[in-house]
Amino acid sequence: MDNRFWLDKWERNEIGFHEPQGNRLLQSWWPLLALPAEARVLVPLCGKSVDLRWLRRRGHRVLGIELSERAVQAFFAEQGLRPEVRRQGGFKRWSADGIEILQGDIFDLEPEHLGEIDALYDRAALIALTAPQRQRYVELLQRCLGPGARGLLITLEYQPAESAGPPFSVSEGEVRLLFGRSFSPRTLVREDVLAENPKFRQRGHRSLHEVAYALLPVGEAGSRKQG
Numbered sequence: 117m118d119n120r121f122w123l124d125k126w127e128r129n130e131i132g133f134h135e136p137q138g139n140r141l142l143q144s145w146w147p148l149l150a151l152p153a154e155a156r157v158l159v160p161l162c163g164k165s166v167d168l169r170w171l172r173r174r175g176h177r178v179l180g181i182e183l184s185e186r187a188v189q190a191f192f193a194e195q196g197l198r199p200e201v202r203r204q205g206g207f208k209r210w211s212a213d214g215i216e217i218l219q220g221d222i223f224d225l226e227p228e229h230l231g232e233i234d235a236l237y238d239r240a241a242l243i244a245l246t247a248p249q250r251q252r253y254v255e256l257l258q259r260c261l262g263p264g265a266r267g268l269l270i271t272l273e274y275q276p277a278e279s280a281g282p283p284f285s286v287s288e289g290e291v292r293l294l295f296g297r298s299f300s301p302r303t304l305v306r307e308d309v310l311a312e313n314p315k316f317r318q319r320g321h322r323s324l325h326e327v328a329y330a331l332l333p334v335g336e337a338g339s340r341k342q343g
């Protein structure tokens with residue numbers, strides 16, 4: 117999708133993807149990654165997700181990436197935080213209370229914009245991107261994540277013929293193809309979420325699954341498929 121598409125979504129407040137209570141798969145599965153509290157977590161395409169605050173409450177330093185200024189402003193306002201804002205190249209860096217958001221186009225990022233990153237949290241980022249963008253996104257992550265980095269990836273799966281997206285359906289096969297060079301992806305859970313997503317039902321979807329993967333360092337024990 118082009119940037120205008122997402123900026124318009126925020127302008128019109130068409131943000132059905134936003135979860136005011138945060139993501140429950142994050143809350144259930146993040147502890148499995150066994151990250152130290154001081155780990156620095158990258159949250160690409162973060163929107164105004166309250167998951168940023170949830171990660172911060174666990175002690176992590178958090179770095180979001182988001183295109184829309186409206187989304188970033190809303191995040192800090194809704195969290196009652198007063199951010200410091202400074203320019204960094206083509207980006208604006210907003211920061212308060214251990215949470216930073218680099219506002220700009222993720223595809224303009226260079227690893228030096230980010231500093232050291234220990235972990236990745238991707239919910240509705242990969243699936244917001246078209247197939248060619250997904251390839252570029254994963255290549256970018258490979259350049260930006262430190263050795264030994266690990267992550268949690270949350271995707272959606274449905275019959276691609278039932279919708280043009282976004283969100284795009286990303287199969288387990290594609291996840292393994294995209295991430296398999298730099299991680300051992302481990303399937304944690306595949307939940308049927310059609311009943312709680314009336315918009316998908318109205319659009320004629322007959323199946324919808326939310327899938328969580330642990331992205332573990334290559335060769336780490338326990339990379340076998342579960343669930």
Ligand SMILES: C[S@@+](CC[C@H](N)C(=O)[O-])C[C@H]1O[C@@H](n2cnc3c(N)ncnc32)[C@H](O)[C@@H]1O
Pocket residue numbers: 119122123133134135160161162163164165181182183184187220221222223239240241244
């Ligand atoms: C489907 S939303 C998911 C937001 C968030 N992860 C959540 O769980 O609520 C995708 C977000 O990515 C942002 N986005 C889209 N393309 C982007 C890009 N090229 N660079 C940075 N952010 C982008 C959009 O503005 C939007 O907020």
